[in-house]
Amino acid sequence: MRTAFRTLTSYALDIKNSLTYTxxxxxxxxxxxxxxxxxxxx
Known part of the structure; x- marks a missing residue:
């Protein structure tokens, strides 16, 4: 669970940008x- 959270945290900006920009x-x-x-x- 910790590894998944760290992975999501490290990609947080990329995830936000993919949802923000089309x-x-x-x-x-x-x-x-x-x-x-x-x-x-x-």
Whole structure:
């Protein structure tokens, strides 16, 4: 239980920011995935 609390405490700012801001890196991840698929097809 202590370890879980320490983990949540260390990520508190990141958790707050993820709930506050609606930014996402999904477009970048999709682009990287397409590049990987193209590289595999060669």
């Amino acid at each position: 930014l996402s890196n999904s477009v970048v991840e999709g682009t990287v995935n397409k590049i990987k698929i193209i590289k595999r097809s060669d």
